[in-house]
Amino acid sequence: MSTPRDVPHLSAERVAAIAAGAPPSAAESAHILECAACRAALAGRDPSALFALLAHVPPPAAPPALTDLRLPPVPRRTVAAVAVPRLLLAAAATLLAAGALVPLVARRTPEAAESLIAARAERSRTASVVRRVDQPGARIVTLLPPSPDAPSVTMILGTEIDL
Amino acid sequence: MSGEADLILRAAAGDREAFDALIAPRWERLHRIAGRITGDWDEARDVAQQVALRLWQTLSRFRPGEDLDGWIYRMTVNLAIDALRKRQARREDLLAEVPDAIAPRPAGPGRGPLERVLAHELEAALEDCTRSLSPRQKAVFVLARVEGLEPSEIARMMDLAPSTVRNHLFQARSAVARHLRAHYPELCSSWNPPESEPGPGEGMSS
Numbered sequence: 297m298s299t300p301r302d303v304p305h306l307s308a309e310r311v312a313a314i315a316a317g318a319p320p321s322a323a324e325s326a327h328i329l330e331c332a333a334c335r336a337a338l339a340g341r342d343p344s345a346l347f348a349l350l351a352h353v354p355p356p357a358a359p360p361a362l363t364d365l366r367l368p369p370v371p372r373r374t375v376a377a378v379a380v381p382r383l384l385l386a387a388a389a390t391l392l393a394a395g396a397l398v399p400l401v402a403r404r405t406p407e408a409a410e411s412l413i414a415a416r417a418e419r420s421r422t423a424s425v426v427r428r429v430d431q432p433g434a435r436i437v438t439l440l441p442p443s444p445d446a447p448s449v450t451m452i453l454g455t456e457i458d459l
Numbered sequence: 460m461s462g463e464a465d466l467i468l469r470a471a472a473g474d475r476e477a478f479d480a481l482i483a484p485r486w487e488r489l490h491r492i493a494g495r496i497t498g499d500w501d502e503a504r505d506v507a508q509q510v511a512l513r514l515w516q517t518l519s520r521f522r523p524g525e526d527l528d529g530w531i532y533r534m535t536v537n538l539a540i541d542a543l544r545k546r547q548a549r550r551e552d553l554l555a556e557v558p559d560a561i562a563p564r565p566a567g568p569g570r571g572p573l574e575r576v577l578a579h580e581l582e583a584a585l586e587d588c589t590r591s592l593s594p595r596q597k598a599v600f601v602l603a604r605v606e607g608l609e610p611s612e613i614a615r616m617m618d619l620a621p622s623t624v625r626n627h628l629f630q631a632r633s634a635v636a637r638h639l640r641a642h643y644p645e646l647c648s649s650w651n652p653p654e655s656e657p658g659p660g661e662g663m664s665s
Contacts (some may be wrong), residue, residue, distance in 0.1 A: 319607025329574045329581075339647030343639040344632045346646060347585050347604045350495070353578045359490035359499030359507060362479050367515045369473065 306334050314348055315341035325352040471518040478518070482511055485528070489535045489605075490529045495601045496539035496594070498545070498586040506538045533616045536598050543594040584646065588638040592631050599624055600631035 306314075306324060314320050320328065328334045329349050338345050383448055439449040469477035489510055494503035513534060521527065584607070589597045599615065602608045603624075610628065614621040639647055 317603060317607070325572065329577050336647070339639070342632065342636060343647040344588075344600075344604060344635040346581060346639070347635075350578070350585065350605050351607055353582070355487065355494050355500065355505045356579075356582055357494065357503070359487050360504050362483055362486060362511075365508060365511050367475065367478070367512060396660070425568075436621055438593065 305331065306337070308337075312341065313336045315345040317345075317348075319351055322352040325349045329353075370442055395446060461523075463527065467518060467521050467523075467527065470515070471521065479513060481527070482531075484513065489531060489600070492532065492535050492601065492606060493539040493542075495585065495605055496536065496544070496598050497542045498590070499542075502542045503539070506535060506542055509538050510534045529616065533618075536602070536616055540594040540598050543597065547594065580643075580646070584639065584643050587642065588635040589631070591638070592634060595619075595626045596631045599627040600635065601627050604632070619625055 306328065310320075311334065314324070325348070327423065328338060335346065435453045437451045437453055439451070441448045463481070466477045466481045470481055471563070486507070490503055490507045493506035493510075494500045497503055497506065510531060514531065521530075585601075589600060592600065599613055602613045602616070603610065608616070610621050610624040613619070615622045617624070619627075
């Protein structure tokens with residue numbers, strides 16, 4: 297018998313193997329497509345095995361050419377991977393620098409300078425009073441005001457204190 | 460460094476020629492898998508382009524020795540299944556509306572007319588017989604039956620247990636076989652060889 301393209305029929309083992317899921321070779325696939333006998337033998341075992349013949353059939357529609365692919369010039373992930381950390385670092389550095397500069401700038405304003413002077417004077421007075429109260433024999437005397445609106449007077453008395 | 464690893468590095472740095480060299484050998488196969496899972500070659504074109512774009516965007520994360528084939532075909536199968544699910548959700552039947560949606564391209568020089576007709580018929584039958592399958596079952600069937608992949612390979616590609624793949628394949632094969640016998644008897648009619656002719660099983664082996 298002349299078989300398609302003078303290719304011999306598939307052996308029973310190959311038919312069984314292909315029916316069981318083994319991929320046919322290109323020559324086997326081409327033969328079975330043209331040979332009703334082998335096709336029927338294959339379909340007799342498992343009709344769904346016939347689709348194995350398509351493994352070597354080119355896609356019905358030609359795939360688009362690679363040259364038609366429109367790809368961004370630089371992979372976006374690469375740009376993001378490099379750019380985002382740099383931006384974050386720059387932002388963090390700016391915040392740190394700003395945080396360090398704020399007290400310096402604030403001290404240079406006139407209001408801030410006045411409040412600093414007042415605070416220093418208060419600290420100086422308080423320190424002087426504390427030194428006096430700590431002396432041996434010192435007493436604190438507070439004179440009650442004659443009316444609620446009048447100021448009260450507090451005195452520190454001691455033998456070594458020169459008021 | 461292997462040639463492919465070098466190509467990956469160059470492509471990750473934006474070398475388009477290296478990228479083409481990486482994907483060109485896989486281009487037709489990924490298009491073919493996408494087409495046979497989606498059942499629509501226009502959709503397959505979109506899937507192939509999406510796969511290429513995602514590969515271009517993620518190549519910088521690839522490390523030497525990583526499975527590029529696995530990544531490409533896994534992405535192809537996942538995107539094709541998504542496309543098929545979307546179409547099924549829209550309840551579209553492209554083959555009914557456009558009977559030539561699965562149309563063979565002109566045959567190569569070595570392909571005979573009968574072979575062409577049968578290939579065309581098989582393509583149409585494949586889409587028809589697998590339409591009732593779930594997208595996942597269809598993908599498993601195409602990968603196993605048409606692409607000849609082992610269940611273990613399919614399991615890795617689709618992130619499924621091998622037993623799940625075998626189960627999908629068994630159900631798909633049964634459903635497809637029933638449909639083929641019922642609707643395509645000419646493709647699976649039993650063969651009664653004339654007495655003078657040797658039958659299958661007496662010749663080619665490989």
